[in-house]
Amino acid sequence: MIKLIPSLIFMLFLSNACQQPAKIQEHSNYDLSKPVTLTMPSSLNEISGIAFNKGNADTIYAEQDEVGKLFYFPVATLDVKQKKFSKKGDYEDISICNGTVIMLRSDGILFSFPLDVKDESDAMNVKESGKLLPDGEYEGMYADEVSSQVYVLCKRCDADNESKSISGHILQMSPQGAFELKNSFQINTKDIAAKLNEKKVAFRPSALAKNLVDNQWYILSSVNKLLVVTDDKWTVKEVYPLDPSLFDQPEGIAFDKNNNLYISNERGAKGIATILKFAFIKKK
Numbered sequence: 001m002i003k004l005i006p007s008l009i010f011m012l013f014l015s016n017a018c019q020q021p022a023k024i025q026e027h028s029n030y031d032l033s034k035p036v037t038l039t040m041p042s043s044l045n046e047i048s049g050i051a052f053n054k055g056n057a058d059t060i061y062a063e064q065d066e067v068g069k070l071f072y073f074p075v076a077t078l079d080v081k082q083k084k085f086s087k088k089g090d091y092e093d094i095s096i097c098n099g100t101v102i103m104l105r106s107d108g109i110l111f112s113f114p115l116d117v118k119d120e121s122d123a124m125n126v127k128e129s130g131k132l133l134p135d136g137e138y139e140g141m142y143a144d145e146v147s148s149q150v151y152v153l154c155k156r157c158d159a160d161n162e163s164k165s166i167s168g169h170i171l172q173m174s175p176q177g178a179f180e181l182k183n184s185f186q187i188n189t190k191d192i193a194a195k196l197n198e199k200k201v202a203f204r205p206s207a208l209a210k211n212l213v214d215n216q217w218y219i220l221s222s223v224n225k226l227l228v229v230t231d232d233k234w235t236v237k238e239v240y241p242l243d244p245s246l247f248d249q250p251e252g253i254a255f256d257k258n259n260n261l262y263i264s265n266e267r268g269a270k271g272i273a274t275i276l277k278f279a280f281i282k283k284k
Helices: 004-018 189-195
Strands: 036-039 047-053 056-064 069-074 081-084 091-097 100-105 110-114 136-144 149-157 165-173 179-188 207-211 216-221 226-230 236-241 250-255 261-265 274-278
Touching: 047 261, 056 091, 091 136, 091 250, 100 136, 149 179, 165 189, 179 189, 189 236, 216 250
Parallel strands: 047 091, 047 250, 136 207, 207 250
Antiparallel strands: 036 274, 047 056, 056 069, 069 081, 091 100, 100 110, 136 149, 149 165, 165 179, 207 216, 216 226, 226 236, 250 261, 261 274
């Protein structure tokens, strides 16, 4: 019996080692532990999505939950202005594509209108998409200015099994701001779990953006506190656990034209909303 104890201890050690959660790893192009922090005013406590116009980082465009308004402000002054485009609702993300603002509501409805911030009057020529996407909850969106295609990612969709895969949809935007569903894609959630050394994970994305330098997708999950990187075919390449002390409630993501990474956090336990900027570090 005494001879079995060392073997038993060794087996328990191996078992525990296999079950250890993944450590917070370092990104080769961004130091995710050292941001420049922009503290949001109270009018943006529930900031959900952020965007730039043609990658210009001097002005940030944003929206927040429950308010049908476009918010915009210079980074230098944080002097927030706003423009109403619709009634109250659960708005989750924003994109700007070739002079058109696109807003995503959580039920998959899209609103589009021309970008015009000369004053704070109500937005003009607002178009509502109608029901183009399958039933579900949506939080992440990205618009490609070259193709005018809009990518929308499910957070919870009726057709998905979150521990196996999540679905996304590709819409074509017309010059008039109308949308047509063109295609769909899947992200294998089991590959995310494998990167985390877990048997399964219910992945619930909150935002996505495309890194135009490496042509990879960056997908944020507030619930999971994760940053997932895939290739252009949606194959999972890397998974980065996020430090909760920095990423209180990460809901928005964007890149500027210099490839700097920005992640916005709704007001959470800390009581403040933030936008975190991570400078691009060129690989040697």
